[in-house]
Amino acid sequence: MSQLKNSVLGASIFLGIFISSIALAHTKLISSTPSEGDDVTDPTVIELHFSNDLVPQFSKGKLVMVDDSGSNVSVDVNVSNSDDKKTLLLMPASHLLAGNYRLEWRVVSSDSHPVLGHLSFEVK
Numbered sequence: 001m002s003q004l005k006n007s008v009l010g011a012s013i014f015l016g017i018f019i020s021s022i023a024l025a026h027t028k029l030i031s032s033t034p035s036e037g038d039d040v041t042d043p044t045v046i047e048l049h050f051s052n053d054l055v056p057q058f059s060k061g062k063l064v065m066v067d068d069s070g071s072n073v074s075v076d077v078n079v080s081n082s083d084d085k086k087t088l089l090l091m092p093a094s095h096l097l098a099g100n101y102r103l104e105w106r107v108v109s110s111d112s113h114p115v116l117g118h119l120s121f122e123v124k
């Protein structure tokens, strides 16, 4: 009898840990287009795909062109979310000239935690 209680207890503890680890999983960047280090031709949209739903009003990105002297020139981007809420879409407001770019993103997902990252690519 006490063995049964112990195994029920063990199973509930296991389940409890399992459920809290799901609840604690922050959103992650799964993939992007372009992806890190890619060479691309004047992209009209940059897509960042996440594991969780995003909160659009707190999810954004800042795009800069890094010139040869190492100084950054900011590029305007229009930010929106896909219908499934898991993709951040960044549309440069003008054509991207050839050069190296760095995108810094910050998103807030449905668990309310901010997650940050960056992405570098080159426009040929």
Ligand SMILES: [Cu+2]
Pocket (backbone or CB within 6 Å): 024, 025, 026, 027, 111, 112, 113
């Ligand atoms: Cu989180």
